[in-house]
Amino acid sequence: xLSVHQLSVRFTSYETxxxxxxxxxxxxxxxxVEKGQVVAVAGSSGSGKSLLAHAILGILxxxxxxxxxxxxxxxxxxxxxxxxxxxxxxxxxxxxxxCLDPLMRIGKQITRAGILSGIEKNKVRVTNILRRYxxxxxxxxxxxxxxxGGMARRVLLATATVGKADLIIADExxxxxxxxxxxxxxxxxxxxxxxxxxxxxxxxxxxxxxLIADKVVVFYAGTTVEEASATAFSGEGKNLHHPYSRALWxxxxxxxxxxxxxxxxxxxxxxxxCVFAPRCDxxxxxxxxxxxxxxxxxxxxxxxxxx
Amino acid sequence: MKTVIVTYKTILRNKRLxxxxxxxxxxxxxxxxxxxxxxxxxxxxxxxxxERNLSPDACHIFGTDWLGRDMLTRIVKGLNLSLKIGLIAxxxxxxxxxxxxxxxxxxxxxxxxxxxxMIDLFMSLPHLVFLVLxxxxxxxxxxxVVIGVAVTHWPALARVIRAEVLQLMNxxxxxxxxxxxxxxxxxxxxxxxxxxxxxxxxxxxxxxPHAILHEAGLSFIGMGLSPHTPAIGIILSESMRHLSTGxxxxxxxxxxxxxxMVKLFDILGENIRDWVNPKILRG
Amino acid sequence: MIRQLLVKKxxxxxxxxxxxxxxxxxxxxxxxxxxxxxxxxxxxxxxxxAQKEKIEERWGINEPMHVRYVKWFTELLHGNLGHSFIFNxxxxxxxxxxxATSLWLMAAAWVISGMLGFVMGIVSGVMHGTFVDKxxxxxxxMLASTPTFWMGMLLLICFSMxxxxxxxxxxxxPGILLENVTFGQRIYHLILPAATxxxxxxxxxxxxxxxxxxxxxxxxxxxxxxxQGETIWGATRHHGIRNIILPAITxxxxxxxxxxxxxxxxxxVFAYPGLGQATVLAGLKSDVPLLLGIVLFSVFFVFTGNxxxxxxxxxxxxxxKAGAPK
Numbered sequence: 001x002l003s004v005h006q007l008s009v010r011f012t013s014y015e016t017x018x019x020x021x022x023x024x025x026x027x028x029x030x031x032x033v034e035k036g037q038v039v040a041v042a043g044s045s046g047s048g049k050s051l052l053a054h055a056i057l058g059i060l061x062x063x064x065x066x067x068x069x070x071x072x073x074x075x076x077x078x079x080x081x082x083x084x085x086x087x088x089x090x091x092x093x094x095x096x097x098x099c100l101d102p103l104m105r106i107g108k109q110i111t112r113a114g115i116l117s118g119i120e121k122n123k124v125r126v127t128n129i130l131r132r133y134x135x136x137x138x139x140x141x142x143x144x145x146x147x148x149g150g151m152a153r154r155v156l157l158a159t160a161t162v163g164k165a166d167l168i169i170a171d172e173x174x175x176x177x178x179x180x181x182x183x184x185x186x187x188x189x190x191x192x193x194x195x196x197x198x199x200x201x202x203x204x205x206x207x208x209x210x211l212i213a214d215k216v217v218v219f220y221a222g223t224t225v226e227e228a229s230a231t232a233f234s235g236e237g238k239n240l241h242h243p244y245s246r247a248l249w250x251x252x253x254x255x256x257x258x259x260x261x262x263x264x265x266x267x268x269x270x271x272x273x274c275v276f277a278p279r280c281d282x283x284x285x286x287x288x289x290x291x292x293x294x295x296x297x298x299x300x301x302x303x304x305x306x307x
Numbered sequence: 308m309k310t311v312i313v314t315y316k317t318i319l320r321n322k323r324l325x326x327x328x329x330x331x332x333x334x335x336x337x338x339x340x341x342x343x344x345x346x347x348x349x350x351x352x353x354x355x356x357x358e359r360n361l362s363p364d365a366c367h368i369f370g371t372d373w374l375g376r377d378m379l380t381r382i383v384k385g386l387n388l389s390l391k392i393g394l395i396a397x398x399x400x401x402x403x404x405x406x407x408x409x410x411x412x413x414x415x416x417x418x419x420x421x422x423x424x425m426i427d428l429f430m431s432l433p434h435l436v437f438l439v440l441x442x443x444x445x446x447x448x449x450x451x452v453v454i455g456v457a458v459t460h461w462p463a464l465a466r467v468i469r470a471e472v473l474q475l476m477n478x479x480x481x482x483x484x485x486x487x488x489x490x491x492x493x494x495x496x497x498x499x500x501x502x503x504x505x506x507x508x509x510x511x512x513x514x515x516p517h518a519i520l521h522e523a524g525l526s527f528i529g530m531g532l533s534p535h536t537p538a539i540g541i542i543l544s545e546s547m548r549h550l551s552t553g554x555x556x557x558x559x560x561x562x563x564x565x566x567x568m569v570k571l572f573d574i575l576g577e578n579i580r581d582w583v584n585p586k587i588l589r590g
Numbered sequence: 591m592i593r594q595l596l597v598k599k600x601x602x603x604x605x606x607x608x609x610x611x612x613x614x615x616x617x618x619x620x621x622x623x624x625x626x627x628x629x630x631x632x633x634x635x636x637x638x639x640a641q642k643e644k645i646e647e648r649w650g651i652n653e654p655m656h657v658r659y660v661k662w663f664t665e666l667l668h669g670n671l672g673h674s675f676i677f678n679x680x681x682x683x684x685x686x687x688x689x690a691t692s693l694w695l696m697a698a699a700w701v702i703s704g705m706l707g708f709v710m711g712i713v714s715g716v717m718h719g720t721f722v723d724k725x726x727x728x729x730x731x732m733l734a735s736t737p738t739f740w741m742g743m744l745l746l747i748c749f750s751m752x753x754x755x756x757x758x759x760x761x762x763x764p765g766i767l768l769e770n771v772t773f774g775q776r777i778y779h780l781i782l783p784a785a786t787x788x789x790x791x792x793x794x795x796x797x798x799x800x801x802x803x804x805x806x807x808x809x810x811x812x813x814x815x816x817x818q819g820e821t822i823w824g825a826t827r828h829h830g831i832r833n834i835i836l837p838a839i840t841x842x843x844x845x846x847x848x849x850x851x852x853x854x855x856x857x858x859v860f861a862y863p864g865l866g867q868a869t870v871l872a873g874l875k876s877d878v879p880l881l882l883g884i885v886l887f888s889v890f891f892v893f894t895g896n897x898x899x900x901x902x903x904x905x906x907x908x909x910x911k912a913g914a915p916k
Contacts, residue, residue, distance in 0.1 A: 057817045087819025099814035101829045103908065112828060116819040143908045159818070428613075431606045435851035436888045439873040443881065444617035520737055527739050528858050528870045543740060547859070551758070555747055562740035569735045 001198040002056070002090075002167055003032040007068035009051050009060065024270070026051055026222040029068070030294055030301060031200075033167065038190060038199040040209035040230075042248070043219025044264060049202045050095070053169045056200075057092055058082030072167070087116045091165035095172040097152035100144040106155055107140025110162050117163020129158045133188060150181035157188060168192060169200045174208060186212045206233070207252050215300060218245045221265050221275040227300030241302035244276045274304070282306050326578045333575035337390070340568075344387030347380055352537065363556055370556040373549055378556065382564050384537040389519045389568065395453055396518035400460035401511040405503065407461065408468030412476065413491075422469075426462040434459060438521060442530045452531040456518045464510040468503065475502055505583040512576035516569040523565060539565045592904060599897050606889060611666070614885045615659050618878050625651065628876030629675050662882075671886075672879030676871055681883040684868060689887070691761055692857070692864030694776065696849050698784035703791030704842045710792065711799025711838070716826050718804055726796065733793040738852045742786040742859035749782060756782045759861035783860045787852045791845065798841050802834040840902055846895030850888050 007029040012022050026048040033039045041049055054060045056070060058079055070077040072085065086092075091113075101109060107126045114124035126140050133154040139147075147155060153173060160168055170189060174182040190212040193199045203209045209216070210230050218226045225242045232239035237249040247260040262279035271277055277287040284305070292303045355375030363370040369378035411422040429437070437459050442451035475481060481498050489497070525531035526540025534541060539561050546557035626645050646652055665672065671681035714726040749756045757763070761779050762771045806812065807822070807830060815825040853866035861867070865884065872880040904910050 059813055059817050083819075083821075086817055092814065092817045094810065094814050094817075096810060098810040101811045101815070101832065103832045104829065112815075113818050145909050428606060428609055430847070431889050431892055432610060432885065433847045433850040433854075433888050433892060435854050436869060436885060439854075439869060440614055440617050440881065440885060443623070443873050443876070444621045446622040516735055520735070523737055524739060524855055527737075528854065528874075530870070530873050543743065547743065550743065550746060550751060553751065558740075558743045558747060562737060562743065565740070566732070566736055570732070573735060 001033050001035050003071045004029050005069040009055055010065045012063050028223050030224050031217050033198045033200050035198050036193055036196055037214045038193045038201055038212050039215045040201045040213035041217045042206045045204050048222040049219055050171055053171050057086045088118050089165055090167040091160040093156050093160045093170040093173050097144055102144050106142050110159055113159040114162040129162050133158055153185055167198045171202045220244050226302045229299035232299055241297050242304045243280050326582050329578045333571050343383050347383050352376055352380055360554055369560050372557055381537045382561050385539040386568055388538050392522050393515045393519045396456035397511050397514040399457035400514055404461035404464035405507055408465040411469045412472035429462040438525050439530050449532055452522055452525055456521050460514050460518055509576055509580040515572040519569055603893050610889050614882055619655050623876045625878055671883040674877050674880040676875050676877045681879050685883055685887050688865040688868045692853055694780055695783050696853055699787030702788040707792040707795030708799050708838050711796040714800040715803030730793040730796045738790050739855040739859050742856050745782050745786055761862050783856045783862050786856045799838050802837055803830055806830050806833045840899040843895045843899035847892045
């Protein structure tokens with residue numbers, strides 16, 4: 001359905017006077033989602049995960065430059081095609097309630113999303129979709145500020161699924177939610193995948209995303225370091241190939257809470273070699289001078305010399 | 308050695324340089340205008356019935372009026388008068404604004420309440436109606452105009468300064484300075500004044516256009532300067548009587564010159580603001 | 591909550607009217623202009639000293655200021671603002687007829703400048719950075735400093751003198767009784783003064799709308815709308831306008847003060863017999879009761895605009911409305 005190859009995003013900005021500055025915010029992303037799959041993109045905050053969603057949809061700010069290749073349904077995604085397919089064939093579930101128009105009633109916002117996705121105005125079934133996500137009918141008459149956090153997420157879910165989009169990109173859909181609401185939202189996402197949609201789940205919550213994901217793509221410092229099947233995240237993480245994936249797994253409370261020492265590098269001061277080298281306990285000379293290439297593994301790929 | 312090539316384009320793109328250049332340019336124009344005001348001969352103001360109603364030509368580039376007076380001379384004199392009145396008015400208004408703004412923020416309580424109430428009061432009356440009232444109280448003439456524009460232009464700036472000082476007082480470093488035992492006057496001179504002085508300067512320059520336009524408006528309706536003064540408002544109000552005769556230059560040129568001067572003050576004020584506050588430059 | 595707000599507003603109005611009445615009464619009292627001389631005019635030499643004193647006594651000019659103020663204010667509370675000698679009518683009558691004439695002008699200018707300014711602001715905001723935006727901004731920037739009366743004169747020269755499309759002055763054709771004036775004739779005389787006030791008034795609302803829209807267009811919900819397939823114009827139409835119209839209406843109501851001031855100048859240029867012209871005449875001919883009456887009326891006028899501007903949010907914005915107890 002969707003594959004991303006060597007995707008990099010740069011921001012250009014002007015410092016004082018004439019100095020032009022270019023910041024590389026994500027580099028060499030690799031990723032693939034198939035029909036019926038939930039692929040989780042996991043990594044700590046500040047690793048550039050949301051930019052990935054915006055790059056796929058073509059809604060990055062004007063000073064961003066994108067390079068690399070995005071394929072959707074077998075054909076390359078160009079800016080022109082993005083305008084045609086966003087909202088219709090691919091839909092976004094954004095992270096915050098601030099993404100809803102504060103002065104428009106919920107029902108109208110869902111209807112508008114439906115119309116934009118290509119459904120005729122009188123055929124948008126707002127009540128049906130509200131009920132599907134367990135929202136009372138009168139939600140349609142409410143304004144965003146009247147919604148609770150959980151309701152808002154369900155409404156965002158409704159706006160993305162009222163149409164017939166085949167790919168749904170969920171950007172931190174369960175961030176800050178109670179356990180119960182979060183697992184409900186997740187099960188809805190799983191259900192959508194089982195109905196044949198492809199779901200890209202962007203989250204920093206590895207343990208929760210494992211509940212529904214088929215594959216996990218691990219993000220670190222603006223790049224993808226490993227793609228592994230969800231089953232690899234088990235036990236002590238022996239089936240994981242990248243040291244960072246293992247560290248991420250072991251840092252979870254149920255797995256011993258082992259923290260990784262050091263901090264993620266700032267994006268405009270990335271190390272020359274492997275981005276994880278400064279924090280890795282297996283660092284050798286080659287890790288410091290050369291970016292490791294993408295190497296296939298049994299469940300996906302890894303970007304490490306030691307795998 | 309590095310060679311620096313300065314082209315027209317690079318100057319335009321370097322905002323700091325354009326800012327400074329515009330400031331210098333504006334100041335040069337004002338200086339030129341003042342010098343012209345002093346040196347231009349009074350001859351042009353004299354009635355010369357043989358040279359009545361001449362449209363602009365090489366000898367009288369702005370033409371002459373129905374009494375044969377040279378319009379260029381009258382306009383230069385008029386703009387200089389506007390400059391003078393603007394200077395007095397903007398100066399007094401800015402001082403009132405700074406004093407009240409500072410008092411309001413520093414003393415708080417009752418003082419603050421009274422000053423806010425005064426600002427409120429001044430803004431509750433249309434500005435021009437207020438000017439008519441004050442001009443009437445002063446018995447009309449130049450005195451009325453100067454007092455009027457001088458005492459009515461402070462409220463907006465006072466509000467800005469009050470807000471600015473309040474914000475500064477809440478910043479950490481002033482809180483710390485005060486906890487460390489620095490005296491109030493010390494805080495005033497070391498921390499507040501450096502912020503307020505640029506505000507004062509910019510505020511004053513940006514008050515000029517308002518003061519000048521209100522002076523012209525008041526003179527135009529006949530409540531301001533006496534009919535014998537060469538002021539833009541007077542010139543325009545006189546030319547109203549000659550509109551039907553087709554002497555367009557009597558109305559078009561003086562107004563355009565006034566607009567030009569007002570805009571120049573706007574540009575000067577905005578550029579100085581950018582200069583002293585480079586944060587905005589990035590945008 | 592709305593009742594509380596109204597009580598607060600009315601108290602506020604009372605305090606302003608009281609203060610302004612004291613201040614303006616003091617101002618007209620210190621004026622060196624002799625009201626009797628102003629009233630009699632050129633015939634001053636023809637009247638005797640005794641006659642002058644008689645008039646002064648009748649007007650109570652030699653009484654102390656506070657006594658005169660209390661008298662005047664008591665009358666004011668009874669709805670009597672005194673007698674205007676230049677119109678030889680009661681001040682209340684002058685204000686009401688003159689305001690009715692001005693209302694046509696001010697309402698037309700207010701609506702036109704509001705709508706055009708809003709549209710121009712939207713175009714400029716959506717297209718910001720482009721040539722069109724620069725053009726609109728330049729227009730607004732220049733107009734913001736253009737003297738109203740000069741703009742009136744330019745229009746007069748252009749449309750009345752050269753092209754002859756519009757009348758030279760007044761609110762009605764000369765020589766026709768007021769009750770015989772048709773609606774068309776009124777509009778015909780209204781065009782230029784209203785255009786003058788509109789052209790000047792557009793600047794503020796345009797720049798304000800433009801800035802607001804640029805801010806709104808950068809918000810998350812617009813980005814989300816774009817991700818749903820909305821174009822920039824579509825996002826503006828469905829989400830942008832909704833979010834900037836209230837502030838724009840507020841700005842427009844808060845501009846009553848400038849509107850009133852502008853009418854003074856425009857009505858002078860076009861000899862339009864409205865309240866603005868009456869203000870100028872009252873000042874020039876020292877008609878003190880009329881001047882005081884107009885000052886108080888203008889305070890009331892500005893206050894009305896500001897109050898509506900304040901109340902709009904409470905009445906219309908769902909976020910504030912929902913906060914109010916039912």
